[in-house]
Amino acid sequence: MSSEIRLTGGAVVTQDAARRVIECGEVAFDPATGKITYAGEVRGGEGDSSGAAGSGRLGAVTDVTGCVVMPGLVNAHTHSGMTPLRGYAEDMNLQDWLAKVRAFEVRLTAEDLRAGLELALVEMLKTGTTTFADMFLWDRRMLESVVTSGMRVLAAPAIFGYDAVGYPAASPSDGRAVLDLTERLAAEFAGDGQIRLAFGPHAPYTCTPELLADVAARAGRLGLPIQIHLSESAPEVDSCLRDYGRTPVAHAAACGIFDHPVLVAHCAHPTDAEIELLAGADAAVAHNPVSNLKLGAGVAPVRRFLDAGVRLGLGTDSVASNNNLDLFEEIKAGILMQRGVHRSPDIVRSGDFLDMATCGGAAAVRFPEVGVLEAGRPADIVILDATGTRATPLYDATSYLAFAASGSADVRDVYVGGRHVVAGSRVTSLDEAAVRERVAHTAARVRRELAATAT
Ligand SMILES: [Zn+2]
Known part of the structure; x- marks a missing residue:
């Protein structure tokens, strides 16, 4: 008797090396190992369509006819605890936005941040994201929330300078303490399948060259990756040139950052030399089209990145500059932004952005084993209901995913490592109603506090 679960009859978008899209396919996995056992055409053979343990050679069948089955999405850049904003x-x-956001954030307690994170976890799961990279005030309890949710994270505790006490109410730690905390958490979660750590120097305009060099040395010693914001806006590039005589990517490289694995957020204004540097390093760019558009920060040169061989992921950034975590919107907006700016319908293909949101993003956030439906891979699987108006008729599952799918309307089931974390569009691992209530309370309290200060 097999413990295998077989999802059969749906259109399967594998994202494997051949980018197979199978019109009537099957994905099977073993819940005991959390691994995919098969992805391909529907297999013949016995099974048990009741969903109970079968007597056949193959495992129990779940009929997903009318659905699209794809790998769990990867959000390559966010700040998930910021949902109260x-x-x-x-x-x-960007500059005015940072100041206003900061005034709110300093009033958040550790408990507020954890509620904010859990709301983000619920939102990401419900819209098909199973893995994410995140820079925020991570601590052990927040990482435990991710473990509970079932998701996977590359978590970078944020550093805003050696002496900067980021958000006093939440974290009394200065930059040195955050660096030490990152090292402790990395040791604690070493080898974990859900939690991986990165250093999180925020940006060259908040972190000194000495701090960046310190981060690079620590990353080298521990073999940890680094997450950093670089070249998000033109004023940032100007100030970096003024302060250090170098553009942001070149400046970070001069501080040793690119001697180690790096995930760069944004990179909307790189020079040709910087693109070459990114392609030659063990680096990836997390492209955030909606956030960049919303803040008027710029348009990243995606075509030039692709041509140069720069590894790319796709991110939402925080909801404060988006305002949601639905990666399907990011795929569509990203494609449209490139085509509009370059006045070219084939400057990027929908598959380029689907790659960024799955297999490419997985490599970018240092979970290279996910993002593909293939035997032996972790069973991170999203099932979208494609029987609704948005998906009718369904000629091409890739174009549906890129241009018509809605995470919140269409995602029906999500498995992470074979664990059924979204069932019938409801999150099973966290209490959504309770989480929403906690965040609503936080928002109301901080608004009251800010109003009281203003008067
Ligand atoms: Zn960011």
Whole structure:
């Protein structure tokens, strides 16, 4: 008797090396190992369609006819604890936005941040994301929330300078303490399948060259990757040139950052030399089209990145500059932004962005084993209901995923490592109603506090 679960009859978008799309396919996995056992055409042979343990050679069958089955999505850049700031700072440029957000954030307690994180986890799962890279005030309890949710994270505790006490109410730690905490957490979770750590120097305009060099040395000693914001906006590039005589990527490289694995957020304004540097290093760029558009920060040169061989992931950034975590919106907006700016319908293909949101993003966030439906891979699987109006008729599953799919409307089931974390569009691993209530309370309290200070 097999413990295998077989998802049969759906259109399977494998994202394997051949990028197979199988119109009537099957994905099977073993819940005991959490690994995919098969991905391909529907197999003949016995099974048990009741969903109970079968007597046949193959495992129990779950009929997913009318669905699209794809790998779990990878959000390559976010700040998930910031959900209490959704819609709070609107119609602003990056500098003004940062100041307004900061005034709110300093009032958040550790408990507020954990509630914010859990809301993000619920939102990501419900829209088909199973792995994410995140820079925030990570601590052990927040990582435990991720473990509970079932998701996978490359977590970078954020550093805003040696002496900067980021968000006083939440984290009394200065930059040195955050660096030490990162090392402790990395040791604690070493070898973990869900939790991986990275150093998180925020950006060259918040972290000194000495701090960046310190991070590079620590990354080299421990073999940890680094997450950093670089070249998000033109004013940032100007200030880096003014302060250090170098553009942001070149400056970070001069501090030793690119001697180690790096995930760069944004990179909307790189020079040709910087693109070459990114392609030659063990680096990846997390492209955040909606956040860049919303803050008017710029348009990343995706075609030039692809041509140069730069590894790319796709991110939402935080909900404060988005305002949601639905990666399907990011795929569509990203493609449209490139085509519009370059006045070319084939400057990027939908498959390029689907890759960024799955297999490419997985490599970018240092979970290279996920993002593909293939035997032996972790069973991170998303099932979308493609019987609705948005998917009718369904000629091509890839174009549906890129241009018509809605994470919140269409995602029906999500498995991570074979664990059924979204069933019938409901998250099974966290209490959504309770989480929403906690975040609503946080938002109301901080708004009251800010109003009281203003008067
Ligand atoms: Zn960011």
